[in-house]
Amino acid sequence: MSIATVSRALNTPEMVSPATVERVRQAVDELGYRPNLFAKGLLTRRSRVIGVSLPDIHGLFFSELMRSADDRACELGYHLLVSSNAHRADETPTGGFALDLADGLIVMLTERSRVDLEAIAALNLPTVVVGVDRPGLAVDTISFDNVTGAMSAVAHLLEGTPPDRCYFVGGHVGNIDSDERSAAFSEALRRDGHEPAPDQVAHGEYHFDWGWAWATEMLRQGRLRGAAVLGGNDEIAIGIANAARDHGLSIPEELRVIGFDDSSMCDCVRPKLSSVRIPVNDLGAEAVNAIIRRFEQPDSSPRHSRLATTLVRRDSSRVGPAG
Amino acid sequence: MSIATVSRALNTPEMVSPATVERVRQAVDELGYRPNLFAKGLLTRRSRVIGVSLPDIHGLFFSELMRSADDRACELGYHLLVSSNAHRADETPTGGFALDLADGLIVMLTERSRVDLEAIAALNLPTVVVGVDRPGLAVDTISFDNVTGAMSAVAHLLEGTPPDRCYFVGGHVGNIDSDERSAAFSEALRRDGHEPAPDQVAHGEYHFDWGWAWATEMLRQGRLRGAAVLGGNDEIAIGIANAARDHGLSIPEELRVIGFDDSSMCDCVRPKLSSVRIPVNDLGAEAVNAIIRRFEQPDSSPRHSRLATTLVRRDSSRVGPAG
DNA sequence: GTGGTTCGTGTAAACGGTTTCATCTGGTAT
DNA sequence: ATACCAGATGAAACCGTTTACACGAACCAC
Incomplete structure (x- = not known):
C-alpha cells in the first residue's frame, strides 16, 4: 500500500x-x-491555529475574552496561539510573534499609541482587530459601544445627583476605551445642559489604587459626599467605594458609584456594584467567527461590528431606599 | 547566490x-x-511553541498563571499554544489538541478524575504537569504546597478561636487542591488535639455563591458567630464574609475568615481578606523553565518541585484591635 | 471484441527550508 | 613551484505530507 x-x-x-x-x-x-503537522502545513498552508495578541493576558476581562475565543475556536476545530504585546513596545503589534504558523490573527488593542494597524494589514494574513473601530481600515474590526453604555450610566447617575456633582474617573489618557468613556461622559452631561468642569473628569490607571487615591483626595477636600462617580472600570469604582467606606461615607446614600465591565467582582463587593456590561463572551466568539469568515471569503469587504453595552443596576448607585 | x-x-x-x-x-x-515555519519545523523538528492545557482559562488564578508562563516563554523566544481541557471530558487530557506542533506540553490538572497521566506520558513529548505531585511518575511535576499553607492558616485561626469553632469550606470533592487543603485542615486540628467533627469540613464549588450559601445556612442555625473559617479559595471566603456582613456580623470581631490563593481581590474587599498566598508567578515561569530544561536534557530523571505557600495576614482574621 | 467510463491505487513532483558534502578560491608554508 | 589548508559557496539530498497524473481492472454499451 x-x-x-x-x-x-x-x-x-x-x-x-x-x-x-x-x-x-x-x-x-x-x-x-x-x-506530521509541519509537513501538512507546508503543503496545505493551513494549520488550524489562530494567533491571538492581547495587550495583557492578565485580568478578568482578558481572561474571559480568551475563554470565549478558545471555546469557539475549539468548536470549530481551531487552536489559539497567544501572546501579550504590551511589554513588547519595541516590536510590531503582532509581537515579533513568530506566528507565521497561524492561519489568521486576532489582535486586541487598547492603546491608541500602539495602533499600528497599517503594519498589521501589511502582513496580509487574515486579521481581525478587537477593541478599535476605524471604519476606513481594510481589516475587520469588532469593538463594543462604550458611548451608549457610558451615556446610560450617566443618565442613571443624573436620576439622583445634579450634573455638577457627577464625576468620571478613568484609566490613563491614550487608552482607547477610557478615552471613549470619558468623552461620552462629558457629552452626556452637555446634553443635559451642563458643561462639565475640568475636575469632573480624572485620569489615572485601571487599578484599585488609583480609584482609592482619587477618592481619598476628594474626601480630604470634602467634595465627595453627595457625589456620583462613574469609574473607568470596576476596579477603579471599587477602589473609590472602598475609600469612601473607609472614611465613613455610606453607599449609595452619600456616594453613588457605577463601574465599567461588569466583572464578576460586582456581585461580590458590598454594596453590589452597578456596572456597564460589556459582552465579553460575544466579543471573543465573534472575533473567532470573523476570522473564520475571512478564511472562507478572503476578499469580502471588511466588516466593522460594534457590540452593545448595557447598564446593570445594582445597589451601589441606587436612588432611594433599598429594594 | x-x-x-x-x-x-x-x-x-x-x-x-x-x-x-x-x-x-x-x-x-x-x-x-x-x-516558512512549516518547512523549518519539518526539518528541524522544532517550532519554539509550547502547548499549554488548562482546566479552564478563566479566572484570576489561571490568568495569572498564563501571564507568567507567557512572559517567561517570551523571554526565551517561545510562544504558547493554549487550550482548556475542562469541557472536553471525552477526550485525552491533551485535549484532542492537534498540538503536535508544540515542542513540549504544560498540562495543568486540578481534578483527580481527569488525571490520566499515563496517557500524557505516552505522547513522549517533553511534558510538565502542573498542580499534581506524584513522585513516582515519569514526567516532571510542579505543584505548590497546600499543606503547609493550610496548616499555618489553621494555626492562625487557633490563635483566637477554639478548635471546635473552626471550619473549612472547600471546593468539590475530587478537586486536588481542595482535597489537600481539606485534609491539611483536619490534620492541623488533630495535631492541636481536636478531632474535627464532620460538619467542620464542607465541600461545594469554588464560587462566591457556595460560600454565601454555606454561611447563610450556618447563620440560620445560629452557629456562625464566634467561628473562624478557612475558605477553599478567595471567592468562597468572600462569599462567606458577605453573607456574614449581610446578616450584621462584624468581621473579624464576630467571624474570622481566611481565603486561599491571595488573589488581587483580597486587598479590595472590606475588611481586607487574609489569604494563603500561592506563588502563581513562579508556577508559570517554573513550568516553562522545566520544559526548556527537558528540551536540553531529555533524559534527565524527572524532577518534582513543590513551591511554598505562605499565609498573608490581613484584617479579616485579625485577633484583637485593629492595627 | 472494442472503446469509453468509473473506480481504486501507485508514481512522482511539489512544498520551502536545512544540512552534508563537494568544489572553488586565495593564502601560506615548504 | 608545489602542497596544503581554511573559509566561502554551490549542488543536491532530505524532512513527511498532499495531489496531479498515469495506470490497470472491472464494468457497460454498442
Missing part, C-alpha cells in the same frame, strides 16, 4: 475502498501514527 | 562572509521575506 493511499484514506475516505480505509485505520491505531 | 547561502546567512552568520550577510539582510528587508 502506498503513502498516497494512506493519505487519502485519512483525509478523503470516500476516494478509497472501504476495506482499505479499515486496514489503514487499524494500522494507525496499532502504530500510534500521528501525521 | 544560492538558497543554501541565504539559509546560512540567516541562521549561522559566522559561517558566511560579512559582505554576503549584509547583502542577504538587505534583500530580506526589501522583499519582506519571512521564512
Whole structure:
C-alpha cells in the first residue's frame, strides 16, 4: 500500500475502498501514527491555529475574552496561539510573534499609541482587530459601544445627583476605551445642559489604587459626599467605594458609584456594584467567527461590528431606599 | 547566490562572509521575506511553541498563571499554544489538541478524575504537569504546597478561636487542591488535639455563591458567630464574609475568615481578606523553565518541585484591635 | 471484441527550508 | 613551484505530507 493511499484514506475516505480505509485505520491505531503537522502545513498552508495578541493576558476581562475565543475556536476545530504585546513596545503589534504558523490573527488593542494597524494589514494574513473601530481600515474590526453604555450610566447617575456633582474617573489618557468613556461622559452631561468642569473628569490607571487615591483626595477636600462617580472600570469604582467606606461615607446614600465591565467582582463587593456590561463572551466568539469568515471569503469587504453595552443596576448607585 | 547561502546567512552568520550577510539582510528587508515555519519545523523538528492545557482559562488564578508562563516563554523566544481541557471530558487530557506542533506540553490538572497521566506520558513529548505531585511518575511535576499553607492558616485561626469553632469550606470533592487543603485542615486540628467533627469540613464549588450559601445556612442555625473559617479559595471566603456582613456580623470581631490563593481581590474587599498566598508567578515561569530544561536534557530523571505557600495576614482574621 | 467510463491505487513532483558534502578560491608554508 | 589548508559557496539530498497524473481492472454499451 502506498503513502498516497494512506493519505487519502485519512483525509478523503470516500476516494478509497472501504476495506482499505479499515486496514489503514487499524494500522494507525496499532502504530500510534500521528501525521506530521509541519509537513501538512507546508503543503496545505493551513494549520488550524489562530494567533491571538492581547495587550495583557492578565485580568478578568482578558481572561474571559480568551475563554470565549478558545471555546469557539475549539468548536470549530481551531487552536489559539497567544501572546501579550504590551511589554513588547519595541516590536510590531503582532509581537515579533513568530506566528507565521497561524492561519489568521486576532489582535486586541487598547492603546491608541500602539495602533499600528497599517503594519498589521501589511502582513496580509487574515486579521481581525478587537477593541478599535476605524471604519476606513481594510481589516475587520469588532469593538463594543462604550458611548451608549457610558451615556446610560450617566443618565442613571443624573436620576439622583445634579450634573455638577457627577464625576468620571478613568484609566490613563491614550487608552482607547477610557478615552471613549470619558468623552461620552462629558457629552452626556452637555446634553443635559451642563458643561462639565475640568475636575469632573480624572485620569489615572485601571487599578484599585488609583480609584482609592482619587477618592481619598476628594474626601480630604470634602467634595465627595453627595457625589456620583462613574469609574473607568470596576476596579477603579471599587477602589473609590472602598475609600469612601473607609472614611465613613455610606453607599449609595452619600456616594453613588457605577463601574465599567461588569466583572464578576460586582456581585461580590458590598454594596453590589452597578456596572456597564460589556459582552465579553460575544466579543471573543465573534472575533473567532470573523476570522473564520475571512478564511472562507478572503476578499469580502471588511466588516466593522460594534457590540452593545448595557447598564446593570445594582445597589451601589441606587436612588432611594433599598429594594 | 544560492538558497543554501541565504539559509546560512540567516541562521549561522559566522559561517558566511560579512559582505554576503549584509547583502542577504538587505534583500530580506526589501522583499519582506519571512521564512516558512512549516518547512523549518519539518526539518528541524522544532517550532519554539509550547502547548499549554488548562482546566479552564478563566479566572484570576489561571490568568495569572498564563501571564507568567507567557512572559517567561517570551523571554526565551517561545510562544504558547493554549487550550482548556475542562469541557472536553471525552477526550485525552491533551485535549484532542492537534498540538503536535508544540515542542513540549504544560498540562495543568486540578481534578483527580481527569488525571490520566499515563496517557500524557505516552505522547513522549517533553511534558510538565502542573498542580499534581506524584513522585513516582515519569514526567516532571510542579505543584505548590497546600499543606503547609493550610496548616499555618489553621494555626492562625487557633490563635483566637477554639478548635471546635473552626471550619473549612472547600471546593468539590475530587478537586486536588481542595482535597489537600481539606485534609491539611483536619490534620492541623488533630495535631492541636481536636478531632474535627464532620460538619467542620464542607465541600461545594469554588464560587462566591457556595460560600454565601454555606454561611447563610450556618447563620440560620445560629452557629456562625464566634467561628473562624478557612475558605477553599478567595471567592468562597468572600462569599462567606458577605453573607456574614449581610446578616450584621462584624468581621473579624464576630467571624474570622481566611481565603486561599491571595488573589488581587483580597486587598479590595472590606475588611481586607487574609489569604494563603500561592506563588502563581513562579508556577508559570517554573513550568516553562522545566520544559526548556527537558528540551536540553531529555533524559534527565524527572524532577518534582513543590513551591511554598505562605499565609498573608490581613484584617479579616485579625485577633484583637485593629492595627 | 472494442472503446469509453468509473473506480481504486501507485508514481512522482511539489512544498520551502536545512544540512552534508563537494568544489572553488586565495593564502601560506615548504 | 608545489602542497596544503581554511573559509566561502554551490549542488543536491532530505524532512513527511498532499495531489496531479498515469495506470490497470472491472464494468457497460454498442
